[in-house]
Amino acid sequence: MSRVVVATAFGGPEVLAVVEQPTRSPGPGEVLLEVRAAGVNPSDWKTHTGAFGADPARLPLRLGSEASGVVAAVGPDAVGPAGPLSVGDEVIGFRLRGAYAAELVVPGRALVPKPATLDFDQAAGLMLTGATAVHALTAVGAGAGDTVLVHGAAGGVGQMLVQLAVAAGARVIGTAGPSGADVVRRLGGEPVGYGDGLAERVRAMAPGGVTAAVDAVGTDEALDTSLKLVADRQRIATIAAFERGAQAGVRVLGNGPGADPGTALRDAARLRLAELAAAGRLEVLVAGRYALDDVAAAHREGMAGHSHGKLVLVP
Template identity: 60%
Template sequence: MSSSSRRVVATGFGGPENLAVEEVDPGEPGPGQVRVSVRAAGVNPADVKRYRGPGDPARLPLVLGFEAAGVVTAVGPDTSHEAGEEVIVYRVTGAYATDLVVDETALTPKPSSLDWPEAGGVLLTGATAWHTLEATGVTAGDTVLVHGATGGVGLPAVQLARLRGARILGTASERNHDLLRELGAQPVTYGDGLADRVRALAPDGIDVALDLVGTDEAMDVSLALVADRARIATIANFERAPREGVKLLGGGPGADPGDDIRAAARAEIARLAGDGSLRVLVASTYPLDDAAEAHRQIATGHTTGKLVLLP
């Protein structure tokens, strides 16, 4: 294959100014592998953390991106896939690229009803949200408090919890309250007095709390309102979770990565997104050359919906 394939790399540790696009030969797929022409790659906070640094210069350049969607263009020996298939790719490293060679175990069929940006951005946050619900045992009749309900993981968490028959209270800024109502949740403004506002809406109590923001407020309010600490989960408060005895989930030190749960959920999440039960809200799309701009935007922490690169 020609070296016309391009990918985004971090050439140094620090901020988005270290991102560059380089030409690369992705190579041919080996046994059990396929090559995918990438149509969309999801941007996630974890991508920014990967090179925030400081780090070991011997690891540079770092490839970025954990999820994508595209079309199979070549298959290696012993694969069950064919060229021309539309697929979602998760979890991989180096998804910010025009072409990827991946193990076929990373592939999920793309529903034809999903457009490329949605398909490229559905699985990482969707699988993370699924893991938080599994870990806390969310079921019909539960009342669930979601901190950061209109963030990247919050949006699928609200919808997936609703699909399980739970009642959802979600914290968000005023401008996102209508969106939460559309998704079937009751919005609550975060900030001073949050616990009292939640108690007023849910006098019978909160069964489960999901901290998707990592603030002390989210942790304090969760501890105050949920009796069983095994039903409080955080993906962001690495400092306090072990001390408070709540579940720490995800990719950081001491966290339960839930790899098996997340992998097993992929097909169902794709199906729900394909039939419209799970809405994938795409905030903005960027060309590969503007990956640094996408990272500046996601680092603000105020994006509602997914940011997606379109190679």
């Protein structure tokens, strides 16, 4: 048996409960993962609030798509992107189903080695935000010589955007509130306060122009500012403003209506993200650590949108 989080109905964090469910033995190509930490992401609360559909036949719903942990048992021919898996391997799992759990059976192909430079909490927050950032920066062609504007630079995805763009040789200007400016600066970006006059402030910082922009927040301000500053709309991407982004002709990425999910690209990014973290070139900032029983509190914090980093659940 394993303790797992389920949504017993569609609604706010109050619908979340921790229950006991049986755990089966891993089959061919699978492993039993002992979870040490699970990443909390917006897709998780969008699932239980019904934003992705509210068919009661889907209840109770398991939550969680990423986790770090230790391989506890191995089925026949269990192989990950880095090679065969063994009991005792410390790993990161991404594109999991039901990662809010003490243990679960997962496909071996979903697991990559955990870098020794990251603890389990940090590792649980690396892949979804990192792969999203890789997808966005690839879509806008960000690289050496570019000046990239990142909206929401102090958030989970924003922090990855800043670091990965800087590592690629770009100059990064990142929007943030007063409490997030130091985070952006620490990661190699140049913070700029959002709010009235944002476009003018960015122009003053980058008189030579902004060549690409990524919106990680989905506000009208983010898209309007990007459209004012970036001449080529194909070098603007949003991972949140799906309807407006499509109407404006910018790149719309992720799981929203009409968006490019970038599945193959995001999956291919996993080993590279682990390598960058292992080399000390990619950092995961953990903003909050919650016990599995406190999942509702974790979701309330995440839904408030004020965290500068990742939230994780610890079984």
